Structure formats: C-alpha cells, structure tokens
Amino acid sequence: MKTIAVMSGKGGTGKTMVAAGFSVFSDEKLLLADCDVDAANLSLLLETTDTQCRPYMGLECAVIDKKRCVGCGICEVYCRFNAIGQGDDGIYHVNPLKCEGCGVCSIVCREDAIEIIERQSGEVCHSESPYGHLFHAELFPGSGTSGRLVFEVKQDALGDNTHAPAFLIDGPPGIGCPVISAISGVDAVVLVTEPGISALHDLRRLVTICRQFGVQMFLVLNKADLDEERAEDVRKYCAGEGIEILGTIPFDPTVIEAARRGKSVAGMETPAAVSLKEAWKRLTDAMEISQ
16 A cells, blocks of 8 residues: 655645545545644645544643642742643642653652643544545644654554555645655655745745655645746756655636535536546556556
C-alpha cells in the first residue's frame, strides 16, 4: 500500500480540496487520514458518518492538593513556565494552559502537595465515508504535542484492517513538528501551492524538509490562472528541483460553493474537477497505484 501525503507550505492553498478530490476520484476506497489536527476539516467534504472518538492524553499537568499546601511558594519560584500563582486564599494554584508537566514543582515541594497527572488534550476519531475509512483528530485549544497527535492518527489508521490501494494523508500546513510527523514514513508528497510570492517562499521551505526524508515529490498548482507570471515562477522552480507537476487547477468559484454545501468539487462538472481528475490519474500512474 502506497502512502501519500498532501501538503502545503502555507494555509489556504487548497490542500484539503485536493485531498478530498483525490479521495472521490479513486475507483477503490482509500485509507484516509486528516493530520491537520489543529483544524481538521477533510470530514466536512467527504460526507462522513458513524464518527467514534477516543480521548487523546497529551502533556501531563501539575495539581496542587489544597489540604497539604502550606503556601511556602517554592513551587512558584522553580516553575520556569510561570504556571503557578498564589490565590486570595493563600493557596497556590496551577494554570493548566501554561503548565508543561515537567514535574519540577512536585520534586521541590517539601509537603508532597503536588501531583503530576494525565490530562486530556484532544480526541482521535474514526469516521466512515463513501470513499474509505477516515481517521482524524481534534487538538483542544491551547494544548501542545500536535506532532504526537499526528503520529497517533497515523498509527490508528495503519492499524485498520483494510486492503486499500493507497493511504492518503491530508497534512497540516507549514514546516513545524506536525508536518514532520505527517511526512515521516510516506512514499510520496503532493505539494499544493498557488501563484504568489509567499506561497513560493513557503513551498521552498517545505521542499527542503521533504528532501531530508528522501520522499518522491509532486506538485499541484491551484488557482493557476490568477497570476501567470507567478505561476511561471512556480513552474521554473519545479523544473529546477525535478518536481513533476501533476496538474494546474484554474480559479473556480464552484470550489467555494461546493465547500459551503459540505461537498467535494470532484462531484461536479467544473474546470477544477476536470483538472483534479487528471492530476489523480497522473499520480496513480506515477506511483503505480491500482485502480
């Protein structure tokens, strides 16, 4: 089973639109994962049902026992994250949004009044769709370890007993920890960009990351007709880097209308859908994915 991640150096380039389109155009059901755990929305375009979630336990958190705390303040002194403060009652409290769960406070407390406990930082979910099993997640606002949550989403997906021809990942934007976690172990990356200065700048950075993993790279140029000069810059960059362009998608207002209706544009007769279908065909031929 081939593993393909759809990635973008910046948000708003149409990455999820491309991932949803590929899912719809596949003749066989794919194994799907939305690894944009900070803002997962692939499920909104794939008509998902029967969603089941389990708790995701992220960073641990300190909890102060009010009965044991004597208000000495040593925990506040040693907390480098400024997560501990004294309340009006004279007892110290932990701000869970600032606590990193390092455990220093529990070590220095002479009264053994501080305990480090697990806390739920999000959910890992599994949904059914007409196009395959979809694994996705939600990271609670203010929570960390998004890279680890991406890993758990992928592990849950790969543990699914399916015989899909490909594992398609809708990745997070940027070049941070969740991106590295999403790219790790994949066979190929489909880069989605648009004609623009910032888009090309962020594409270059993402390509640098992908080079470190030795993955095969392809590119889809979205909204290609909005700026022909910048689009040509992207084409020249890809030629220099040896990145095959799977297709160019014209700006199509139907894409926005489809998203508003919670549908993939791939199910409509539009220029964007035609370009997406051609890009998927080129990708399956290049990756030798059975259809």
